[in-house]
Amino acid sequence: MEQLNRNPKLSTCLNVLETKGLGIDFGGLTALNSLDFRVKENEICGLIGPNGAGKTTLFNLLTNIYKPSRGSISFMGQDTAGLIPHQLNHRGVARTFQNIRLFHQLSVLENILVAMRPSRQNRVKEAYELLHFFQLDSQSEQVAGNLPYGSQRKLEIARALASNPTLLLLDEPAAGMNPVETKVLSQQISQIRDRFQVSILLIEHDMKLVMDICDVIWVLNFGQFIAYGTPLEIAKNQQVIEAYLGRREAARC
Amino acid sequence: MLRFSKQMKRWFAWILLPGIYIVVLLLLQEKLLSRHTQSLLVPLCMNIILALSLNIVVGMLGELSLGHAGFMSIGAYAGSLFSLQTQEYLPTLLRYPLAILLGALVAGFFAGVLSVPVFRLKGDYLAIVTLAFGEIVRSLIINFAWTGGAAGLKGTPRDTTFTTAYLLTVFVWLLSQKIYHSRLGLEMRAVRDNAIAAEACGIDVINRKRAGFILAAAIAGSAGVLYSHYYTILTAGVFDYNRSIEILVMVVLGGMGSMIGSVISAMTLTIAPEALRFLNDYRMLIYSLLLITAMIGRQSRIFGQLQQRLKEVKRPHGAIE
Numbered sequence: 001m002e003q004l005n006r007n008p009k010l011s012t013c014l015n016v017l018e019t020k021g022l023g024i025d026f027g028g029l030t031a032l033n034s035l036d037f038r039v040k041e042n043e044i045c046g047l048i049g050p051n052g053a054g055k056t057t058l059f060n061l062l063t064n065i066y067k068p069s070r071g072s073i074s075f076m077g078q079d080t081a082g083l084i085p086h087q088l089n090h091r092g093v094a095r096t097f098q099n100i101r102l103f104h105q106l107s108v109l110e111n112i113l114v115a116m117r118p119s120r121q122n123r124v125k126e127a128y129e130l131l132h133f134f135q136l137d138s139q140s141e142q143v144a145g146n147l148p149y150g151s152q153r154k155l156e157i158a159r160a161l162a163s164n165p166t167l168l169l170l171d172e173p174a175a176g177m178n179p180v181e182t183k184v185l186s187q188q189i190s191q192i193r194d195r196f197q198v199s200i201l202l203i204e205h206d207m208k209l210v211m212d213i214c215d216v217i218w219v220l221n222f223g224q225f226i227a228y229g230t231p232l233e234i235a236k237n238q239q240v241i242e243a244y245l246g247r248r249e250a251a252r253c
Numbered sequence: 254m255l256r257f258s259k260q261m262k263r264w265f266a267w268i269l270l271p272g273i274y275i276v277v278l279l280l281l282q283e284k285l286l287s288r289h290t291q292s293l294l295v296p297l298c299m300n301i302i303l304a305l306s307l308n309i310v311v312g313m314l315g316e317l318s319l320g321h322a323g324f325m326s327i328g329a330y331a332g333s334l335f336s337l338q339t340q341e342y343l344p345t346l347l348r349y350p351l352a353i354l355l356g357a358l359v360a361g362f363f364a365g366v367l368s369v370p371v372f373r374l375k376g377d378y379l380a381i382v383t384l385a386f387g388e389i390v391r392s393l394i395i396n397f398a399w400t401g402g403a404a405g406l407k408g409t410p411r412d413t414t415f416t417t418a419y420l421l422t423v424f425v426w427l428l429s430q431k432i433y434h435s436r437l438g439l440e441m442r443a444v445r446d447n448a449i450a451a452e453a454c455g456i457d458v459i460n461r462k463r464a465g466f467i468l469a470a471a472i473a474g475s476a477g478v479l480y481s482h483y484y485t486i487l488t489a490g491v492f493d494y495n496r497s498i499e500i501l502v503m504v505v506l507g508g509m510g511s512m513i514g515s516v517i518s519a520m521t522l523t524i525a526p527e528a529l530r531f532l533n534d535y536r537m538l539i540y541s542l543l544l545i546t547a548m549i550g551r552q553s554r555i556f557g558q559l560q561q562r563l564k565e566v567k568r569p570h571g572a573i574e
Contacts, residue, residue: 061455089455101450105510114443115454117508118436163455 006099016167016199017062022071023223024061031037031057032223034071043172043199044193046214046231048207050243053220057096059169062201063095064088076166090117092166096173104145108136108155110146115162127162134158135196150181154188161196163193166191170202174209182206186213195216196235197238209234219243270423277415286566295483296344297523298418299476302425304503304519305512306472309429311501312439314465315445320561321473323387326492327363328356330400330475333368333409336482339544340410349412353478361467363390368463369470387497394489405488406481413483426471428571429512432468441465441508466538506547 017039023032032054039045047055060066062073064085073080080088080108094115103111120126131137134154139147144155153173160168173189174182186209193200204210210217211231217225220233221243227234234240276295280286303321310318332352338350360429371382394400401407432438440461444451452458481487507514525543528538 019520065449084457085452086455086457089453095453097450098451101447101453103446103450106442110439111443114451114456117455151428159454179371 001155007138014041015039016043017073017075017201019062019073020067020071022061022073023238024057024066025069029231035225035233037203037218037225039199040199042193043198044202044213045216046072046187046217047201047203047220048205048210048217050233053188056171057221058202058220062169063093065073078229089163089165092161092164093096094163094165095169096153096160096171098171098175100149100152102152102156102159104143106144108147109140110145111155111159112162115159117163120164129160130162133191135212150177153177154185157188157192161192161198165198166198168196168198168200170200170204171201172205175205184208185209189213192251220243227240266427270426272513274416278418280319281415281422283374290357294415294419295413295479297520298415298422299479300500300503300514300519300523301422301518302476303473303480304498304507304515305425305429306469306476307500308504308512308515309441309465309469309472311430311504312515313433313441313445314462315509316462316466317377317501318383318466318469319497319501320385320387320390320495321469321539322492322494322496323383323390324360324470325477326390326394326489326521328477329469329487329492330406331359332356332395332478332479333406333487335398335461336409336412337406347409349417351483352412352482353475356478357471357475357497359368360421360477363460364467364470365430365463368466372459372462372466376540384494384497387492387494391492400489401487403488405486407486407487409481409487410556411485412454415433418479418483421475424476426473426512433512433538437461437464445510458460463573502544506544506551508551509549542562 010176011171015038015211017037019035019037022035022037023030025031037058039172047058049055049174057066061068064080064083068081070212075091076229078092084092103114106114108131109124112130115121116122116123116127128140131140134157136155136158139151145154147155153176157168157170157173160170170189175183177185189202190213192198202210202214214231217227217229217231217234218225219237219240225245226239227237229237257494290311303325307318308323310321311318335355336348338351339351345349367382367386385392414449421444433442440451440456441464443454444458447456451461459494477492499522503519504515506522507516507518522544526536526540529540532539
């Protein structure tokens, strides 16, 4: 296959992920309403929005933890309806969680190994390389639950990468990190895209991180997309500013 | 600090395990053990096997099963019925291992059938369903004619000796070590720690749960065969939920997931009620008190440190492959 253009802004490369009219209701409440959404190959895609906008719900739909009330999701051109989450992972979707979900009684190394396919060769070596990338190799024998918070976040990303995904979903990767850690993380996320050739979709509240590393940003509010564009476009978008600050405050800006 | 390195463990396996056997055998030969102590040897092995097998479900998978005695009784009856049928044609050396194998297979089969509906549910359903399952098995056995009914199944050949019980115990010990460090064991422990994350990491959670559950039931079934070929008379009444709880207590007291802990607490809880016999009427009272103290005590620092040392935290990474 021809090498696809790496720069997503210029490329017309294929959609890794695409949703059509995707929505979900919880009882009478429409949490997400008919979303048309896409992530392109090798793209770092930001998903932002105020609290309760439905970002994590969208993640849970994309990973088949929830069943959509309407609409469809296609991953690499194939409909994912009816797949169990672990099957979706085998297809190439990996994720992290907003509240860290590590295998806390397993060692750091085991956390990585267990996420690798058993058929893969040289698992231990590759696991160490992955840990080295995240500067966790010196703690490989430690029990994961004993790691400091920042390292736990990193380990969760490393574990997600261990399954060799095509699409990586990061749910607030910088939550609870200090500014220095956040800065390192944002560099690492860009490196991850280049090194592991993955598309990344990330939810994040740290606007600096989002603006720095995302190629495109989707803004969600009350279960609907209110904006889509490059970081620069989003920063200037009146609707986005209103959603975050409220109408009166926004008018003052 | 005392650390259990890999070499020391190999030591443990190759020297201690046959060592214990030879010592006990010598004691038996020299008639240094009282009849009472002698009668405890096989139940001791049996309880260790049961605790190790339940540890797979409770300790490695993190699921609560309250019907372990049910699987034990299925194995016991399957093995006994087989031995009664084939007693005349097959020599003991062939029949007895076959009976154990059959007991394990039948118990595993029932666990497999039960696991289909159970693991579609989440949460504490397994505890409830397995509890009910154990009771159903017991009442069915009492009401069937071909199981001997309430009067029990008599005439099973007395094939279980200390040697066979010990061999099976060692086998189960090595097997559960193997499982713990295997890919299956690793995935089961991941499921225990966080099922949602395990699923997101590509682990077939339901499949792993079923596998662990079936394995544990099969091992319990083989312990049942040991039982029935030791006491020769089999009544369903002994396999009630009290028995299941007893096994569970052994696992919990030993520190869930710790295999050596399961062994030690299974031994303690088998010997303790017998050792307290001199207390006569107060025996069970004191035993209960000791149990409560032990449960509280295992959260204390001293016990925790001891456990930490016994646990295989420091493990060479090659072990997982």
